[in-house]
Amino acid sequence: MGGVKKILASPAGRFMARYAVILSVGFLILALKPVNDHVVNPYTTFVAHKARIALNLLGENARVDGQVLSSSRFAVQIYNGCNGLEAILVFVAGVLAFPAPWLRRLVGVVLGVLAIGVVNVVRVVSLFYVGILKPQWFSISHVFIWQSLIILLSVVLWLVWVQRYAPVHATR
């Protein structure tokens, strides 16, 4: 107990504890079946529709059926793990756990979620074209390149928010 109190006595300890709790609770909530059915799946379909709009702007004539995005040339199914929610949660947990005024945390969450959402649409669209043009590169692009980039993006956005928008030691 003394050790925990000592850790929580410092801003760093409180930040790390808050981060771990928010992240764990967030992923636990996302894992619940009602949340998966009524939030995660509709959000994934929303991501598919955003990608469809982007593809149609590029003249692809794409359509969405559930979480399947398709055109006459290619089709992909967007699964949980490819919808950007995991990157959003890693970012949001970092922002909410960090000692900053609540308004700045709120602005950070809104801007960060928007940015990750936009990049995720770029991810889906780019993978769609990789699937059309270089199908042999699809797996490595999907699994390795984009997943690594999405993790790094959430960390980089959080660091940028910390640097630019979160005055350190403003609140505890």
Next chain:
Amino acid sequence: MRRSTRPDSVSGLLRRLPVAVVLAVGVWLVVRPVYNPALAWVTQGVARLTEYPRATVITVEGSYALIGRLDLRAGSGRLKYSLTQVHFNLVPFLALCFALRGALSRGGWRRLGGALAVLAGSHVLNLFLQVKAFFAFNLGPWSAVHYSNFERNLIGGARYFSDIPVTFALPLVLWVSAYPDRVLGILGLGPGEDAGLPHR
């Protein structure tokens, strides 16, 4: 001398990150041909420790693991699972470490080694859960006979947590845990920190 005592900053870390990513990808590419069979071998050993008869077999074909059982007919289903999906998070983790100034000095190698051991453990656990999920869900009547609904739910839930939260959040958590003073220092949260305040 002055350079070595100057505190690190978020800007500095972000400037170094692209080169660090390239370096991390290079390490991953070099290590992968050795790591894939090692991961499959260790996971096969762990899987066999948890079963009787000891029939799990994991072979490596390129960057895929072929998962099956020795006690089923040769024509029975086998799972082809991407090992890149299991260990790609090595790249963001290494990139974040390499981007941190002085991360490998003054005992930094030991901290990096410890964190990599934890990450490798998470890879073994992830592949182990893919094996168990394959056996529990995808082998038809054999699965129904050998796994109860409770076991299936347990394995499915554990696989979700390994596939998504652990895979995506562990690089960041390990980075902060391996270098708490440096990372929290650049965030302005280090113990008695004022030199490491973000530069505006």
